[in-house]
Amino acid sequence: xFADCCRIIHKDLVSEFxxxxxWPAMLLVGVVAALVFSLQMDLLPHEKPRLVGGLLWxxxxxxxxxxxxxxxxxxxxxxxxxxxxxxxxxxxxxYVAKLAVNFLALLAxxxxxxxxxxxxxxxxxxxxxxxxxxxxxxxxxxxxxxGTLAAALSAGNGRSGSLLLLVAMPLVFPVILAAAECTxxxxxxxxxxxxxxxxxxxxxxxxxxVTAGTLLFDYAIEE
Amino acid sequence: MxxxxxxxxxxxxxxxxxxxxxxxxxxxxxxxxxxxxxxxDNGSGKTTLLRCLAGLTRPxxxxxxxxGRRIDGDPxxxxxxxxxxxxSRLYPQLTLRENLLFAARMYRVPQPAQRVDAxxxxxxxxxxxxxxxxxxxxxxxxxxxxARAVIHHPRVLLLDEPFAGLDEEGARWLxxxxxxMRAGGCAVCLTTHEQPAACQIAxxxxxxxxxxxxxxxxxxxxxxxxxxxxVFPARKAV
Numbered sequence: 001x002f003a004d005c006c007r008i009i010h011k012d013l014v015s016e017f018x019x020x021x022x023w024p025a026m027l028l029v030g031v032v033a034a035l036v037f038s039l040q041m042d043l044l045p046h047e048k049p050r051l052v053g054g055l056l057w058x059x060x061x062x063x064x065x066x067x068x069x070x071x072x073x074x075x076x077x078x079x080x081x082x083x084x085x086x087x088x089x090x091x092x093x094x095y096v097a098k099l100a101v102n103f104l105a106l107l108a109x110x111x112x113x114x115x116x117x118x119x120x121x122x123x124x125x126x127x128x129x130x131x132x133x134x135x136x137x138x139x140x141x142x143x144x145x146x147g148t149l150a151a152a153l154s155a156g157n158g159r160s161g162s163l164l165l166l167v168a169m170p171l172v173f174p175v176i177l178a179a180a181e182c183t184x185x186x187x188x189x190x191x192x193x194x195x196x197x198x199x200x201x202x203x204x205x206x207x208x209x210v211t212a213g214t215l216l217f218d219y220a221i222e223e
Numbered sequence: 224m225x226x227x228x229x230x231x232x233x234x235x236x237x238x239x240x241x242x243x244x245x246x247x248x249x250x251x252x253x254x255x256x257x258x259x260x261x262x263x264d265n266g267s268g269k270t271t272l273l274r275c276l277a278g279l280t281r282p283x284x285x286x287x288x289x290x291g292r293r294i295d296g297d298p299x300x301x302x303x304x305x306x307x308x309x310x311s312r313l314y315p316q317l318t319l320r321e322n323l324l325f326a327a328r329m330y331r332v333p334q335p336a337q338r339v340d341a342x343x344x345x346x347x348x349x350x351x352x353x354x355x356x357x358x359x360x361x362x363x364x365x366x367x368x369x370a371r372a373v374i375h376h377p378r379v380l381l382l383d384e385p386f387a388g389l390d391e392e393g394a395r396w397l398x399x400x401x402x403x404m405r406a407g408g409c410a411v412c413l414t415t416h417e418q419p420a421a422c423q424i425a426x427x428x429x430x431x432x433x434x435x436x437x438x439x440x441x442x443x444x445x446x447x448x449x450x451x452x453x454v455f456p457a458r459k460a461v
Contacts, residue, residue: 004329015316050286078356081312082279087329088302092269219294222281 001093008084008097013104016017022070023105030063030109031116038120048121053183056117057176060109060141061168066103068147069100069164072155072221081155087223095148095217101211102144110136120210129188129207135186137201138206139179146171171209178202226269228291230255230303230379230410231276238271245271247434248285254378258401258411267431269414270309273381276412277306289379303329303376307385311364312371313356319343319367320352323374339433340371346396363390369397373404380404382413398424405461 012042016023038053044219046101073219075081095097114132146168176200185195237351238246243373245268253259263269275281278301287294289303313322320339326337341378343349346358346366351394356364365388371381381402386394401411401424429436 007325007328011314011317014321015314018316020336078315079308079312082274082308082310083312083326085279086277086301086304086306087326088331089329186419201312 001128002088004087004092005100006098008089009100012097012101016101017181019212022067022074023108024087025068025202026063026105026109027112030059033059033063034116034120035111036198038117041121049123049187050184052117052121052123052125052187053180054176054185054218056113056183057139057143057179059105060106060140061115061172061176063113064102064106064109064143065147065164065168068102068144068151071102071148071155076155077090081221090223091221092214094221095152095213098152099144099213101149101215102148103140105134106140110140123187124189125183128189131191132183133185135179135182135202138199138202139175139182142175142179142202142206142209143172145206145213146175149209149213149216149220155189155221174203175205175209178205229253229288230235230290232288234278234286234288236272236275236287237283238268238275238280239283240271243336244434246275246282248269249436251276251429251436253410253412255378255410256405257404257410257427258413258425259427259429261412261414261429261431261436262416263264263414263431268434270383270406272436273306273308273414273433275410277304277381301379302375303381303434304381305372306373306381306383307368307372308383309387311356311368313364313367318349318353318355319348321358322356322367323371326371332375338374342374345400346370347392362390365389366393366396369400373400376407376409378409380409380411382411382454384415385413388402 034056037059041051041055044051072081075084085091114125114136115124147164150164150168150171153167176196181198182195182202185191185198225266233249233251236246236251236429237244242441249272260280261272270301271280275282276294278287281295289300292300292366303322313319314325317325323336323342327339332338340349340352343352344370346361348366351359351363355368359367365441369382372382385397389397405411409423427438431437453457
């Protein structure tokens with residue numbers, strides 16, 4: 001299973017590297033969202049530490065939706081998805097492979113947006129790089145897990161873009177909330193019990209969504 | 224998998240789309256080495272039937288078994304199945320060789336690179352292996368699609384209009400490949416719009432009409448291509 005996942009991940013990354021279709025769009029949307037949100041934050045300078053976390057993770061999800069949607073919808077072109085489903089690979093493994101690619105994309109986006117928000121908000125985000133990296137891992141995993149499952153559901157209905165956000169938004173809300181709180185507490189230099197509780201919640205959401213996605217993917221891709 | 228298990232069996236297969244039955248209680252068996260051709264008008268449900276048999280579309284009711292096992296039970300059983308459809312199923316960003324190599328590795332074909340190179344040579348596309356699907360003609364793409372379907376030496380082959388888009392050379396290759404695979408015990412199902420080649424290679428011809436599959440009159444000579452199934456005009460063997 002691991003080897004099969006690696007082959008699909010490799011194929012997806014090579015395809016994206018050659019087409020440069022989804023990732024550049026994702027990075028562009030992320031940068032634009034960061035710029036717009038940072039301008040809005042300037043209207044409330046004292047509230048910046050409270051706002052930055054939520055805006056950062058909403059930016060990551062909204063920008064990442066382009067890549068997540070293409071990860072499944074792109075396979076529908078030329079019937080490639082059917083070809084993949086015909087292969088002797090468990091649907092759960094297929095989900096894990098798609099999830100891994102989306103996770104990498106969101107992580108790359110986070111690596112771009114975190115310093116950008118640091119520059120635009122003048123908050124000491126980069127002085128807590130390790131803490132924020134430990135937030136980014138479960139946050140990106142949770143967002144990718146929900147997004148991949150929703151992308152499979154929406155691609156099956158032939159309404160990829162709109163349905164993805166519609167299905168995923170309510171589900172990613174707890175992930176974004178937990179990630180935003182962890183980021184806010186880090187920006188306020190508060191690594192107390194509250195920070196740990198949000199971190200535990202974030203990991204719990206990520207694990208639940210990955211497990212649910214692995215189990216439900218077979219039904220999600222059904223026509 | 225037991226040797227006496229039928230490669231493919233459909234029991235009471237029914238599929239409704241929007242309340243309308245496209246397939247209605249279809250029972251179907253396929254023995255090892257047998258070739259069955261399905262004919263039917265556009266929209267008669269040939270592709271839906273193939274997709275149900277391949278496990279790509281879940282039937283409204285009924286069951287499909289491959290080698291005695293439920294189709295949705297064990298993904299490993301898919302290793303025995305090859306399928307080609309209307310779409311190329313080739314990744315546009317990968318070259319023809321990379322597409323076949325990806326499939327060969329996913330099916331765990333021994334020595335995948337050698338198998339891919341040999342197959343590309345067989346279909347006459349060795350010189351074009353570095354091209355992308357968009358850079359070759361439809362017929363060439365169809366050859367690669369068919370090569371992809373047989374790359375792992377499947378024991379059941381489902382082909383949707385396999386001769387469509389093929390030139391004479393491609394059709395000959397397909398004919399020879401199917402003949403050789405059937406001799407090795409591979410069972411073949413193909414859909415057709417009355418293509419002579421498809422009907423001549425089939426042991427049985429079935430017609431899909433009004434959501435039902437009806438076996439048509441055949442005789443032994445039709446297998447040789449001398450005389451043919453009643454609905455098809457007589458033709459000479461290729």
